[in-house]
Amino acid sequence: MASAAPAVAQVTTRTDEVGKRLNEWFQAGTAAGLGAITYENRDGGHSPLNAAEWPQLKVYAPSDAEKGANAHMGPAGAVRQMPLIGNCSMSAPADRGGSLPRLYFIQPQGFLFLTNQYLNTNLFVYPEHQDYDPGWNGVGGYGDLYTANTPFCIIAQGSSYQDQPFVRAFLSATVALPPDTQAALIKSRALMPALQSIFRRSNKMVQSEEDYFTGKAHPPVFDPAQIDEARMVELAHQMKDASIPPVTLLNVVREGTSTAGRDYFEMPSVNSEVVGTSPCGIARIYRRSAANYEITVSARQSGTIKKMPLKIKWVLLQGDPQKVKITPSSPDASEATINVGWHPEMRAATGIQTHRVDIGVFAGNGTAWSAPAFISFYMLPNEMRFLDEKGRVQEICYENGNPDPGIPPPTDLRWLALARRSHNERKSLAMGLLAKGLSEEALVRMKALADEFAPQQEKWRELAAEPAKKTEAEAAEKKLKEDLRKRLEAPEIGGKHSLIEAMYTAIDTLASSPDMFVALQEDLMGLARKSSKGTAVQDIMAARKRLLDWGVLLGQEDIGRVELIADEERLTAGDKHHLKQFHLTVLSQAVLPEFLDRSVAPAYVDQRLTSPKNWRDIHLYDKEGAPIGWMRRANGRRFEFNMEGKLLPEGRGGKAVDVEYKRDPATGRLLFGPK
Secondary structure, three states: OEEOOOOOOOOOOOOOHHHHHHHHHHHHOOOOOOOOOEEEEOOOOOOOOOHHHOOOOEEEOOOHHHHHOOOOOOOOOOOOOOOEEEEOOOEOOHHHOOEHHHHHOOOHHHHHHHHHHHOOOEEEEEEOOOOEEOOEOOEOOOEEOOOOOOOOOEEEOOOOOOOHHHHHHHHHHHHHOOHHHHHHHHHOOOHHHHHHHHHHHHOOOOOOHHHHOOHHHOOOOEOHHHOOHHHHHHHHHOOOHHHOOOEOOOEEEEEOOOOEOOOEOOOOOOOOOEEEEEOOEEEEEOOOOOOEEEEEEEOOOOEOOOOOOOEEEEEEEEOOOOOEEEEEOOOOOOEEEEEEEOOOOEEOOOOOEEOEEEEEEEEEOOOOEOOOEEEEEEOOOOOEEEEOOOOOEEEEEOOOEOOOOOOOOOOOOHHHHHHHHHHHOOOOHHHHHHHHHOOHHHHHHHHHHHHHHHHHHHHHHHHHOOHHHHHHHHHHHHHHHHHHHHHHHOOOEOOOEOHHHHHHHHHHHHHHOOOHHHHHHHHHHHHHHHOOOOOHHHHHHHHHHHHHHOOOEEEOOOOOOEEEOOOHHHOOHHHHHHHHHHHHHHHHHHHOOOOOOOOOOEOOOOOOOOOOOOEEEEEEEOOOOOEEEEEEEEOOEEEEEOOOOOEOOOOOOOOOEOEEEEEOOOOOOEEEEEO
């Protein structure tokens, strides 16, 4: 239940410009105030709103029964029967469950619950904590871990307390709505879609109407620094009649199907690609082996408070335009067929790495545009796929390596150490390899970097050695790192490229050379044995074994030389990719261990979504180009499968056997064998 707030003329005690404006509007009768609104905190007061700042606001008070069942803490499990804005600043580490929105987004029931909140005037704000931070496998961060993008809640960049600026901004916008507008939105249960439209149109990164239909206006996670609260309240205060945005509502008309054990491989309990299907969001995990995922969606049920004709706009917000085709399948564009090709890792508008395609669907009434409904496709990060020249699936790898080369950020002083080594140890194997990837100009710039920053770095060290000069040392360190960043990011090479770009190119060039390891394997293993990383030999041997198991390398498992499975010209795209991943491990663990910081584990994926698999499937076609099944490389063996996903123990033409998939209790990996 909610504790009643007294009826007062002052809507907020804030004295800033937004607060003054809200009070003036409310006293003039043009702003609705908060008499109908309730606030709920679900983190035990860890990140509470200062409710005293909003005298009219009711505060939800959990019942004794809720407290006894601990139902007043953590993710909400019940839709409140009143307009409510709340927050819960709780989360687990990314690799142990993650943020609360991620918990909702991994199961259809959670997805539908959030939809019910959204369409019943409830909205919560949650921090992403570690689920939307640049990095790979926990080095720096994990990237974008969300399976869906939705308008159901607000996810704040950061951790504790970063939810509060959003709670305040949404309360301010709610206050500013004209009284009749707020009442109509509450009655029609369109309050939260309207507030989402206001919020997304007013953020600082949205400078034009065109910007509103781009990914930068609709990330899954919002930075508090981008909130323009003054603009929000202005837009809210102007919202009446035709300027009240429609609500976009979707439903699936047609969708291609997939079959477990044939099109994808999981535990028997995983028998769907559906993350969620609701009127305001459709989300899928792209599990199927098909080169494309096709779905037809209708937005005909979209509507407005004032009955007006609508225009529907379908927009690719995130993804490769060459891999996504949106085709209106009705004259009024209220229905569209969406064809999505599988995507490897890509960059979002925010710059973070992501594995999700987002399509926004907007309804407009000629004056206002709705908040988007979303259609999302999530690619499992531990998978990598390769197509042949005809666009057919050539290979699916189910244990993709970590693509991160491990290059440190431009404020990291390891750059200076490497710059000195590149000159002082230029005849060493490690620096000789690096020189093969860097241009002559880049090498000259590296030496200049070491010379230029040596006095500044030495001065900082002298200050740091004296406890009495701690403050000066901290200031000197900050300036040193900032100056280093500016120099590393400056386009000094050929007037176009920075040293950071040159280093990424160099590491990529070295790792992409198919024979990098096999040509120098004895010397490289010698470096591994001397590496500052104590697990270097173990890490390289584990990666080497994987390629032996997958048929990319030939040789003995533990001893002796290894060779490529074929001449470079005959290596497949998959072979070359797996060699590159192996070489990134060699470079980070043996060649440049003091500079490169990279996780050698396979690409991280939430195991609630998929079971780890240590195999690659090579898809096969007959002379006419028709698919005939696949050959699986796993544990150093080859396994043949037909198109129905049945095992062929005697080879093609032999008897087909049903296959059973189960999880290895010791490793968590998915195993397969005859049923």
